[in-house]
Amino acid sequence: TGVGSKYVEKAVYDRPTYKVDEFVATGTGGYYLTDKKEVIVISMGTGSFFVKVTENEMKHLGGVGLGGGTICGLSSIILNTGDIHEIVPLSRKGDVAKIDLRIGDLAKEKLPGLNLDVTASNFGKADAQSKPEDIAAGIVHMVIENICQAGILASRNTGIKDYILIGGLTKFFECRQIIEDFKSLWDVKVTIPEYSDYATAIGAVIAPDAEKEEI
Template identity: 25%
Template sequence: MQRITAGIDAGGSLIKMVYQENKRMHFRKFPINELDSALSWLKMSVPSLHVSLTGGKASLIQKKYFQDSLIHPEFVATCEGARFLLSAENKVMEENYLIVNIGTGTSWHIVNGDKVERILGSGMGGGTFTGLGSLLTQVQDYQQLTDLAKIGNKGNVDMLVKDIYESAETPINGELTAANFAMGKKLKHTDADRLASLSNMIAETIVLLTSQTAAIHQVKNVVIIGSAIVGNPSLKHGLEFYMNMVGLPTVFLEKGEYCGAIGAYLTVT
């Protein structure tokens, strides 16, 4: 019987699976509240499975579904998956670089040759976008939230530098944020505008932390991964814009949301 291997990353919002069948890697993801049905589907679809687990709910899955599975440390799995994808996608990095993993929250890791270390974490991430976005708009669906953020105008909600200087010449780009959600005299704004402002605030905060971390550790290149930027063009555009502004070359991995699952998968191949 063919030996089929799989890596499963069960985090705060999503369960991500990578499995090998007929010499091909397959990628699947499900909302975490569908964990039971997702794992039942996997066991039925892919028999004779050898599994490695990672993420916050790895122990729960091991106990209930895969008693013989391995549990791989989450941060190690994430970075190993990122390295694998960099090679697979022919993206060459200098020896030292940062990995920024934007999932429910955000983690920063420094890669120095073969050594990987988690150096920073923040509660600002995809969970902030969906949770606070729902509070601001009463919209619950993630796709609707991202679609609205894409068409919104943050300038209808944020106080911009040009709002402070009004007709005077601004010392920096007038479109930059002076204060998130400050509004000032701006009384008219839509759900889309509020979501655009939220997305911008998350992007600004992550880039600010990234640039400070890169300066402290003398790193010049960044790899951004994680589920929060998938299908969220407003957030990704904000990250690209601000990373370019601070002068940090940045790589976005095409399958970056699966780094943890890939790292787990690599331990059983």
């Protein structure tokens, strides 16, 4: 499944092979990993998209061009490395509070519905003296935060308050920090299930036969 499946044109290792639409695989896999009857699945890969899943419906709600590709691309330009295995430990050493401008930097008291630690401007504090580790933390935080926020905004009219995060970016520790921040900001429940980075593959396996296109 996914964009890369377009290049698979024959059986793999002589084994029967089939393709499943990425939105179907993502929705199916995400739903399988939760015990909720209705949920918004936020898939965070190279780019990101959102799928509404209930017992009777699966609907693609849209997406954004933010994801692992953004993190690697910006890091290549700014930090001279696009290697995720170098970016991850670097970001863990950084302090995003030295990069992002927060409500607390602009106001002495919290605003209605906005705590002092809510981001007012990603990279609003960054300057030429910013340290590489802080920049790395800022890049990762900006991408993950805005993916989650876009997913919540894209699904506001569904009335669903349960969200599942899946994809490779769920392995960044920043994900769990952002989830905690969003609980009070949006009155939603966001969880990262076990095997979150394999959800789409799981969905491709268990998808209904009618959704499988044999090669």
